Amino acid sequence: MTRSTALRRVGLVVLGVNLVLVLAKGAIWYVTGSLAVGSEAVNSLADTVYSVVIVAGLYLTTRPPDFEHPHGHERIEPFVSLFVALGIFAAGAAVIWQAISSVLADSVAVTHNPAAVGVLAFAAVAKYLLYRYCLAVGTDHRSPAVVATALDNRNDILTALAAMGGVIGAVLGFPLLDPIAAAVVGVGILYTGVEVVRDNLDYLVGAAPPEDLRAEIVRRALSHPDVEGAHDVIAHYVGPEIDVSLHVEVEGDRTLTEAHDIESAVIQSIERLPEVDDAFVHVDPKEAGEWKPDEEVDRLVGGPNRDPDRDP
Known part of the structure; x- marks a missing residue:
């Protein structure tokens, strides 16, 4: 099945x-x-x-690339998720307000109808x-909007159980x-909103991906037999996908065609990572004097990424 x-x-x-x-809960x-x-x-x-917003947003984000959006429309997804969060905050605030108002007005209703427990x-x-x-779908297809929806559903389980406890306790x-259970439901709704916002901020501000993924990117670059080292490795989120740029170090006696082939092979290896959208590789010949140490790269690979004896 396509994404x-x-x-x-x-x-x-x-x-x-x-x-x-x-409809069931309202009835x-x-x-x-x-x-x-x-x-x-x-809450429902x-x-x-x-x-409805998710359906519309996912329709927009899954459209194929076009002239105005050559990289596709996936970068809309974090904004869809934030819109979801706004709705979640509004619902949570309304539920808490209603619970407090009912207690202050002394208008708490107690039901003995088993249907209340059944629907919850x-x-x-x-x-x-x-x-x-x-x-499962959000993780497999790297969709922040669908993962945000999953988190909301997870917290809905807890709020439904809290509401059930309140109904049984009242009986x-x-x-x-x-009303205490209703307030707990409201707090749970608000927490879901916070979680959705937190999980999507990295996509919006261009944060770096997890360290294990950065390390795998470096390892793939260094795995090419003609690459002697790497430096200035930058990986960051652009929407839910990752763009990578880095410099690879090669001996200067390579022909232009050989240098091109090295660059292409490294790019293809990195872009085979499902999280990576685009990789940009700059080839630095040793004789140009552009080889340099990179402590971050060394840390990611667990030691010097280049034989110290080969430093220029």
């Missing part, structure tokens, strides 16, 4: 499940008046709204399945547990 098909399918599945959940809320169930209905409503249990199971599905004679 575009897989991601678009995720968006539609998440939208469908969230729509079913908001039970209307019948029982449980604040915990109501907070979960608001927010999920449904941002699912169903929601927890559905969200667990969505979490596993979204996480057992502790009515304040219902």
Whole structure:
């Protein structure tokens, strides 16, 4: 299955499940008046709204490259994720406000309807399945928007269980547990928003990828038999993908064609890493006096990346 098909399918599945959940929770809320169930209905409503955004965003990000976007549209994804986070923050704040207001107004409703527990249990199971599905697809296809959706679904499991605990506690004679559970749900929603923002900041500010990936990039460059060393290795996120630039050091007696072949081979080796979009390699001949030590490269490979006796 292609990346575009897989991601678009995720968006539609998440939208469908969230729509079913908001209708089910809303109906039970209307019948029982449980604040915990109501907070979960608001949570699912927010999920449904941002699912529409996800579907639209994933459609945009999976379009093929064009003249105005020669590298494709994947770099839109972190912005889609931040839009998701805004919706999550709004939903969390609304739920907490509603819980506090009900306590201050002394209008806590207690329900003995088993349907309230049933719908929350169903929601927890559905969200667990969505979490596993979204996480698998988002990880396999390196989609920050889908991974953000997975994290939201993971926290929805906890909020559904918290709401269930509040409903059961209220039935057992502790009515304040219902709004307390609703407030816990709200805090969980807010935490999800923080997590989504944190996970996407690296994509937006061009941060370096994880160290093990940087080390693998250097190892691939040094694995070429004609490369004597490397320096000035820069790897950074451009959207969810990684661009790499580096200098490789070769003996100066190579012909222009041989130098070109070395450069091409190193580029192809690095770009075979699924996380890397583009690699840019500059060939430095020894006689040009451009070989130089690079402590960061040495640290990544666990020792000198070039035989010290061969330094110019």
